[in-house]
Every structure is written in structure tokens, then in C-alpha cells.
Amino acid sequence: IKFIYLDTPFWRAEVGRLALFIGGIEFQDVRITRDEFLRSRKTGKLDDGTIIPFRQIPCLNVDGTSINQTAGISRFCGKLSGLYPLKNAINAALIDQIIDMATDINVLLGPSLRERNEENKRSMRKKLACGLLIKKISYLEELLEKENETWFVSKKITIADIAIWRLLGWLTSGMIDYIPTTLIEPFPYLKRNFLNVKTHPKVAEWTKKTYPSDYADGNII
Ligand SMILES: N[C@@H](CCC(=O)N[C@@H](CS)C(=O)NCC(=O)O)C(=O)O
Missing domain, CATH: 3.40.30.10 (Glutaredoxin)
Incomplete structure (x- = not known):
């Protein structure tokens, strides 16, 4: 592969x-x-x-x-x-909805990533950060909160958790100007999910062996 x-x-x-x-x-x-x-x-x-x-x-x-x-x-x-079910169709669909939500959130950023005019970029991102972007992120928080869960699906790490961990890590890394690094501060369940993925032994092993120590993995503590 x-x-x-x-x-x-x-x-x-x-x-x-x-x-x-x-x-x-x-x-x-x-x-x-x-x-x-x-x-x-x-x-x-x-x-x-x-x-x-x-x-x-x-x-x-x-x-x-x-x-x-x-x-x-x-x-x-x-x-x-083993991070996506082979037989449980409902859990598979529950994971799919998260991966597709990650895509939707990513796509929201598309126009401002392509925008060359700095002032336009700033106003587009400011609007997103207190509008659609934060709304969609809050729906993810709702999912975890409703079930009082650490992981999105099946009480263990799946590809859904990895997707959201990296997406939120990117959004809060400070690399996207005008998107505040404190973006997910109001969301305790998402923060816990993020930290659980980040400290998963295999995830920690991967980031240590693959990226420099100052790698911008997001500002979530
Ligand atoms: N629908 C694709 C989109 C992937 C995508 O946008 N990738 C970017 C790089 S991060 C790219 O290849 N852009 C060029 C293009 O879309 O033609 C997917 O889900 O993989």
C-alpha cells in the first residue's frame, strides 16, 4: 500500500x-x-x-x-x-457522518483559503469563526454530550475521532489567520476527545516518530 x-x-x-x-x-x-x-x-x-x-x-x-x-x-x-466496523452498519454510518462533517467544515474554509485580498480574507474568517464554523463544531459537541461519551462511536477510538482531532488541531493551530486558537475552548467534550486521541499511545508514538517536536498539533489543553 x-x-x-x-x-x-x-x-x-x-x-x-x-x-x-x-x-x-x-x-x-x-x-x-x-x-x-x-x-x-x-x-x-x-x-x-x-x-x-x-x-x-x-x-x-x-x-x-x-x-x-x-x-x-x-x-x-x-x-x-480495526478502526471502522466491518459488520455493524449503524456504527459504520455513524462514523461516516462524522467524516463527512469533517469534509463540510473543511469545505467552509475553502473560499477564504483561496482569497488573495487580506482584508476580504479577514472578514470571511471572522464571519465563519462566529457563524457557520462554530455552529457545526457545536453540533459535534452535542453528539458527545448527549451520550456523555469520550469517543464518537462504539466507546473506542475510530477513524471518526482521528479525523476530528486533526481537523480541530489544524483549525486551532494558529496557522489559519483570524481563526482564533481558542475556537474550541467552549466545548469540554470535544476538548476531552481531542486530548484522548492525542495521548493515545500509538498516536503519540506516530507523531513523535513522524513530526518535529514543535509540530503544530493545535492549541487545546
Ligand atoms: N473530494 C476530495 C477533495 C480533496 C482535496 O481537496 N484535496 C486537495 C489537496 S488537500 C486537492 O487535491 N485539491 C486539488 C483539486 O481538488 O483539484 C477528497 O475528499 O479527498
């Missing part, structure tokens, strides 16, 4: 990479440069010829077959590693 993405701990890639790592599944952690990514967007291939079907990343290559789309890749890696 080859897992293809940029050299960053972005949620779209970390869900699959970490699931494989936690499950002890051997894989090649292929981290391409931005230049190679831009070339692949034109050609539909990496420099070594690996196909990128939708010219997007992450991309998984399994025995020569290339697969795009974060949610499907995450499920595939989760199934191999």
Missing part, C-alpha cells in the same frame, strides 16, 4: 496514515512535494507514473490500483486496521 499526500499532518491524510499505523499495517508513506502535486494535477500521474484518478490528494495505491477521495480512503484504511 502506498499512501500519497504532501508532507503535512492534514486530517485528510492523517486519518488513513494513522489508521494503518495503529493497525500495524505496512505501508509506504509517500510525501510528494507541492511541485510534483501541481504536475500531477495536469498529467493525472505522479513522476513515477502512479495514477491520480481525480487529480486530487490524498490518493491510495493498493497493489497498483489508485483510489481517490478522503472518506473512502479513510474507511478502507479503517477496515484494515
